[in-house]
Amino acid sequence: MLPDNTVLVKDIDTNAILYVARSLTNANAVNLGIINSLVIVLPTSLEHRRKGLLDGVNLEDDLQLYQGRKYVSLRPLPLHLLTGQHRARRALAQLRGKYLFSLEVYFSGQLNRTVDFFDPELKSFIGHELLKCKPENEVYSDAIHEYAFISEINVQTAYQELLMGFETAGVIKLRNYALFKKHAMIFNSLHTAEELDLAMKNALDDLLYKARI
Numbered sequence: 001m002l003p004d005n006t007v008l009v010k011d012i013d014t015n016a017i018l019y020v021a022r023s024l025t026n027a028n029a030v031n032l033g034i035i036n037s038l039v040i041v042l043p044t045s046l047e048h049r050r051k052g053l054l055d056g057v058n059l060e061d062d063l064q065l066y067q068g069r070k071y072v073s074l075r076p077l078p079l080h081l082l083t084g085q086h087r088a089r090r091a092l093a094q095l096r097g098k099y100l101f102s103l104e105v106y107f108s109g110q111l112n113r114t115v116d117f118f119d120p121e122l123k124s125f126i127g128h129e130l131l132k133c134k135p136e137n138e139v140y141s142d143a144i145h146e147y148a149f150i151s152e153i154n155v156q157t158a159y160q161e162l163l164m165g166f167e168t169a170g171v172i173k174l175r176n177y178a179l180f181k182k183h184a185m186i187f188n189s190l191h192t193a194e195e196l197d198l199a200m201k202n203a204l205d206d207l208l209y210k211a212r213i
Helices: 024-033 047-054 084-114 122-132 142-151 155-187 193-209
Strands: 006-011 017-020 037-042 063-067 072-076
Touching: 006 024, 006 084, 017 024, 017 063, 017 084, 024 037, 024 084, 024 155, 047 072, 084 155, 084 193, 122 142, 122 155, 142 155, 155 193
Parallel strands: none
Antiparallel strands: 006 017, 006 037, 063 072
C-alpha cells in the first residue's frame, strides 16, 4: 500500500468512521475484532483526490463515508447516527487500535534481523534457486555456482550458507507472525486499557523469550 493513502475502519451499516489506522496491518487487526466493520483505503496518495477527500476534514471528528456519483467523500456523521452505540464502537476501535499498532511496531522490529541486503526481493530469488538444487546428487543451479565463485568458496558450502540464511529468516518471520496473530486475537477480546496494558506486558514477554532464535 502507498504510504500516503488513508486507511479507515468503517461501520458497514452506517458508514460511520470508527478508526483511522496507522497502517493496513493495523486496520485489518482492528477490523477482526469489531463486528460488522470494513477496512477502506482512500487514495489520498493522489494529489487531486487528497484535496477532495481531506481538505477541511478533521479525521478526529465523527465522520461518515459518503458515496457520490463518481467518488467517495468524508462528511460529518449525521446527528441521528451519533448514538451511544456508535460512540462505544468507535471508542473501542480506537483503544484497541492504539495497542495493536504498538504490538505491530514491537514485533516488526524483530524482522530487522532478517534484512541483510538492501534489495528485499533477493530472498525470494535465493529461495527459487535453492529449489533447483539437488545436493544429494551434487546438482546446483547456475546462480548458486556463481555465488560460490564470487565468494571464493566451494559450491557445497555456498549452498549450505544460503540455505541456512534463507531458512533462518523464514523461521524468524513465521514465529513473529504467529505471535502477532496470537496476541492480536487476545487484544481483540479485551475492552479496557487496564486489560490491554496487562496483555501488552504478556506480549512483550513473548517477544523477549519466544520471538528470537
